[in-house]
Structure formats: C-alpha cells, structure tokens
Amino acid sequence: MNMLSLKQLKWTSTVLILFGILLTNLNFYPLNIFSHGLGAIGWSIVGYLSKDKALMMNFGLQLPLFIFGYYNYFLLA
Numbered sequence: 001m002n003m004l005s006l007k008q009l010k011w012t013s014t015v016l017i018l019f020g021i022l023l024t025n026l027n028f029y030p031l032n033i034f035s036h037g038l039g040a041i042g043w044s045i046v047g048y049l050s051k052d053k054a055l056m057m058n059f060g061l062q063l064p065l066f067i068f069g070y071y072n073y074f075l076l077a
Helices: 001-027 032-050 054-061 062-075
Strands: none
Touching: 001 032, 032 054, 032 062, 054 062
C-alpha cells in the first residue's frame, strides 16, 4: 500500500470514528457502533501496515468491544 492510500485510509477512518462518536452522543444505536467499528478496523490496518504497536493496541482492542455491541444488537434484540 503506497503512502497516498495509507493517508486516505487514515483520514477515512478518522471521519468514521468521529461520526460514530457523534452518533453515540445523538443516541443513534446501532449506527454508532458500525461507523466507529469500521473506523477502528481502518486504524488497526494502518497500525499493522506501519508496525505501530500503539495504534494496534488502541484500536485492535476496541474491536472485541464492538463485537459485543453487534452481538447484543443482532442476537439479543
């Protein structure tokens, strides 16, 4: 992946995370977990590709938390 597309992934992931936070504050469930979850996946990929352990730790550990939210929405609702 070249630097231009890595930069695009960073910005897209940032927008998705910020949009997810906005949706959380406006109580738009489950759209908030889908948006924020996609952003976290994007940043996890960026962390992996750039070998940035802090990014992988931060966003990679968010993914299981979103899985709980998906589970709650799809299987318990």
